[in-house]
Each structure stands twice: as structure tokens, then as C-alpha cells.
Amino acid sequence: MAEQKVALVAGANGVVGRRLVEELATLDDWRVIGLGRRANASIPGVQMLGVDLLDTAEVARVLGPHLEVTHLFHAAYQDRPTWAELVPPNVAMLDNVLGAITGPALRHVSLMQGYKVYGGHLGPFKTPARETDPYFMPPEFMVDQQRLLEARQQGQPWSWSAMRPAVVGGAALGNPLNLVVAIAVYASLSKEAGLPLRFPGKPGAYDKIVEMTDAGLLARATIWAATDPGSENQAYNINNGDVFRWSEMWPLIARYFDMDVAPPLPLQLTTVMADKETAWQAMQQRHGLAPIPYKDVSSWPFADFVWSWDYDMFADGSKARRHGFVEHVQTSAMLFAQFDQLRAAGVIP
Known part of the structure; x- marks a missing residue:
């Protein structure tokens, strides 16, 4: 034993x-x-x-x-x-x-x-x-x-x-450093408003190399x-073991939410999402979602921070693999699985 x-x-x-x-x-x-x-x-x-x-x-x-x-x-x-x-x-x-x-x-x-x-x-x-x-x-x-x-x-x-x-992907709520929840809520509220999904970061951030960690x-x-x-x-x-550009990942995210993609437009989510609590509550009521406070899903300053990186953001993860930890995760699959968790928990429709 x-x-x-x-x-x-x-x-x-x-x-x-x-x-x-x-x-x-x-x-x-x-x-x-x-x-x-x-x-x-x-x-x-x-x-x-x-x-x-x-x-x-x-x-x-x-x-x-x-x-x-x-x-x-x-x-x-x-x-x-x-x-x-x-x-x-x-x-x-x-x-x-x-x-x-x-x-x-x-x-x-x-x-x-x-x-x-x-x-x-x-x-x-x-x-x-x-x-x-x-x-x-x-x-x-x-x-x-x-x-x-x-x-x-x-x-x-x-x-x-x-x-x-790297940026950690997880479905936990009530944390100010949660990009996955920020993406899910931003996409869901955009869809409720009849809007396409726009990348809201700095123009230079859309095509830079980044990575995440499940x-x-x-x-x-x-x-x-x-x-x-x-x-x-x-x-x-x-890190997950793969790198990506938001210009490649964003259409995949839009497809997951069954949304059209529009050209990127710099938006400070800390500002433009600050008044969306009423829209959040209306969406919850319309879809019978869990009564989760808007503050617990509002990671906007962190999302703005991540999407301000108009430079490459990645590291060499080979040392851990050479030493014996060889697990890897495809980042798109990670995102979709965590969006699924948020849907199953009634956080998003």
C-alpha cells in the first residue's frame, strides 16, 4: 500500500x-x-x-x-x-x-x-x-x-x-484571472444581443503566437x-504543448457558439461590459440558467490584459517532458470542454 x-x-x-x-x-x-x-x-x-x-x-x-x-x-x-x-x-x-x-x-x-x-x-x-x-x-x-x-x-x-x-484555462467561477469564463460570457452576451463575435483586443494581438495551460x-x-x-x-x-494565434482560434470559438465572426475591434471590456449586469440577468431568466451573480463571471480586466499582448507569449515546455511529464492537451479541445462544463452547470446557455 x-x-x-x-x-x-x-x-x-x-x-x-x-x-x-x-x-x-x-x-x-x-x-x-x-x-x-x-x-x-x-x-x-x-x-x-x-x-x-x-x-x-x-x-x-x-x-x-x-x-x-x-x-x-x-x-x-x-x-x-x-x-x-x-x-x-x-x-x-x-x-x-x-x-x-x-x-x-x-x-x-x-x-x-x-x-x-x-x-x-x-x-x-x-x-x-x-x-x-x-x-x-x-x-x-x-x-x-x-x-x-x-x-x-x-x-x-x-x-x-x-x-x-501560461494563461491557465479552467471553468471555476469567482476568480479574477479566468480567461475561459470571460470568453464564454462575452460570447454569450454578444449572441443574445444579436451581434457577431469580435476579437476585442489590441490589433497587434490578433496574429501573435500565444499558448495556454489546461x-x-x-x-x-x-x-x-x-x-x-x-x-x-x-x-x-x-503548457498544453501547442501554440496558436487568436486569428486562428477565434473562428473556432465562434463556431462553437454558432456565431458569425466580424473583424476585430479594440474594446476595453472592463468598460463596455461594466453595464451588462441587467443583460446577464435577462439572459439567465430567458434560458433558465443558474442564478450566478455577474461579479462572479466578470473577469474583464484580466481578459483586457491578455488581449493587450501585441507580442509573442510562449515558453519552452520541453524541460518537463525531458524529465518525464509528457502529457499534452489540444488548446481548442480544452476550451470546448470547459465551455461544455459551463453549459452543463447552467452558467451560459
């Missing part, structure tokens, strides 16, 4: 963290504890703990009794208006959790990162990005988090891994890196 492992997932209510919790919960040799600001207990077999990770004393009180934790998965994130302002809270959350998990059972700490490590959010950068690429001038909280993790690991019996996905694939890669002996103290780019 496999040795029992105990996972502690910080940020368990997010797109990444929730999918990781769901994946771990299917494995017989894992017991799962989730951390979130809300103790959402909707996943069978998972112990959820509500805690403010910025409150050092509260974190110590809640996590202190859990000396049995063998694997910490840190996927917690707090948004702030500027890149510099992201550093203090996100570094503090990791520091607080690491400070509270002091049990002798701890074997591995997994840190969730992204292409911000390469400066992908700042403008055109070297592509394909590789794990060996040098850091850039701070501030960047992901770099500071990794440096903190490496410093804390010195002389300790546990190892670490850092996962670097949330399920990322969860399985994260578990692999946390348990594979040859993956200790390594960073990994994790």
Missing part, C-alpha cells in the same frame, strides 16, 4: 488551486487540506480551512496543529493595482505559511508561478522563454517568492519545485514535480 501523503493547498478556491485540490482528492494515497479566505467545503473528502494568509498570528494558529503535512502547494494570490504593490502581500503570504508549517513530516514545497518570471507581462520578451533565462530588474513578486523559498530551504530536509504555466494538466504536472525524485529543486514551464 502506498505511503499516505498529506497535501496542504494554499489558495484552494482559485482556478489553479481548486483544480489541484480536485485532482489530489481522486488519489488514494493523499489526504487533502485546503486553505482559502472562505472555508468552501464543496469538495468531498477535502478538509477546508478558512484563514487570512496575511494575518501571521491567524496562520500560525490555524496551521500550527497540522504537523502531519508532507506537501505544501502554494497557489495563493492577492491582486493589487500595480506590479510593485503585488510584492508585499504575495511574499508575506508565502512567508507566513512557510513559517507555520514546521512539522518534521514536510517533504516538499510547490510554488505556483507563471510567465511574469520572464517579464512577459511587461512587454515583448525573449521567446521561447526558458527556465534558465535570467531575472530582470525588480519589482516582481514571483522572483522574490522563489528567492524566499530557496533561502528557507537551505539546510532543510524538504525540497521545492516552481511551476510556470488547469487539469497543470494540476497533474504539479503533483508529478512534487513527488518525482528527479524533479527536486527545479522550475518547470508547463
Whole structure:
């Protein structure tokens, strides 16, 4: 019988963290504890703990009794208006959790990162990005988090891994970083209004090379890196394995929703979708959809951010494949499957 492992997932209510919790919960040799600001207990077999990770004393009180934790998965994130302002809270959350998990059972700490490590959010950068690429001038909280993790690991019996996905595709609601839900809601409301589907991003973004990472694939890669002996103290780019251009993907998305495609037109969705709550509620009533608040499906600032990339955005994912994680996902199939999930849940018609 496999040795029992105990996972502690910080940020368990997010797109990444929730999918990781769901994946771990299917494995017989894992017991799962989730951390979130809300103790959402909707996943069978998972112990959820509500805690403010910025409150050092509260974190110590809640996590202190859990000396049995063998694997910490840190996927917690707090948004702030500027890149510099992201550093203090996100570094503090990791520091607080690491400070509270002091049990002798701890074997591995997994840190969730992204292409911000390469400066992908700042403008055109070297592509394909590789794990060996040098850091850039701070501030960047992901770099500071990794440096903190490496410093804390010195002389300790546990190892670490850092996962670097592209834009993560998942069907979880209530998260500000969810492109899949933004696409589905934008397309659904456009169709309800009798409009064709227009790409709303910057003109230069329509033809650039981009990629995504399926949330399920990322969860399985994260578990692999946390348990594979040859993956200790390594960073990994994790992507679906294909790249695409929105100019090729957009007609496929329109076909899924049975819509015509019109030429791209730059639209700040944060602005043009701000007054669509009434239209959202009318669509819900007309189609008998689930009564989900508009705020829980409104990821417009993130969609605007992704569709502002008028430069290539992709990384070399071959290191993980060379080390043994060979799973891949076709991005169009991922999108359609997640749109199907949103329809089955009554989120969109």
C-alpha cells in the first residue's frame, strides 16, 4: 500500500488551486487540506480551512496543529493595482505559511508561478522563454517568492519545485484571472444581443503566437514535480504543448457558439461590459440558467490584459517532458470542454 501523503493547498478556491485540490482528492494515497479566505467545503473528502494568509498570528494558529503535512502547494494570490504593490502581500503570504508549517513530516514545497518570471507581462520578451533565462530588474513578486523559498530551504530536509504555466484555462467561477469564463460570457452576451463575435483586443494581438495551460494538466504536472525524485529543486514551464494565434482560434470559438465572426475591434471590456449586469440577468431568466451573480463571471480586466499582448507569449515546455511529464492537451479541445462544463452547470446557455 502506498505511503499516505498529506497535501496542504494554499489558495484552494482559485482556478489553479481548486483544480489541484480536485485532482489530489481522486488519489488514494493523499489526504487533502485546503486553505482559502472562505472555508468552501464543496469538495468531498477535502478538509477546508478558512484563514487570512496575511494575518501571521491567524496562520500560525490555524496551521500550527497540522504537523502531519508532507506537501505544501502554494497557489495563493492577492491582486493589487500595480506590479510593485503585488510584492508585499504575495511574499508575506508565502512567508507566513512557510513559517507555520514546521512539522518534521514536510517533504516538499510547490510554488505556483507563471510567465511574469520572464517579464512577459511587461512587454515583448525573449521567446521561447526558458527556465534558465535570467531575472530582470525588480519589482516582481514571483522572483522574490522563489528567492524566499530557496533561502528557507537551505539546510532543510524538504525540497521545492516552481511551476510556470501560461494563461491557465479552467471553468471555476469567482476568480479574477479566468480567461475561459470571460470568453464564454462575452460570447454569450454578444449572441443574445444579436451581434457577431469580435476579437476585442489590441490589433497587434490578433496574429501573435500565444499558448495556454489546461488547469487539469497543470494540476497533474504539479503533483508529478512534487513527488518525482528527479524533479527536486527545479522550475518547470508547463503548457498544453501547442501554440496558436487568436486569428486562428477565434473562428473556432465562434463556431462553437454558432456565431458569425466580424473583424476585430479594440474594446476595453472592463468598460463596455461594466453595464451588462441587467443583460446577464435577462439572459439567465430567458434560458433558465443558474442564478450566478455577474461579479462572479466578470473577469474583464484580466481578459483586457491578455488581449493587450501585441507580442509573442510562449515558453519552452520541453524541460518537463525531458524529465518525464509528457502529457499534452489540444488548446481548442480544452476550451470546448470547459465551455461544455459551463453549459452543463447552467452558467451560459
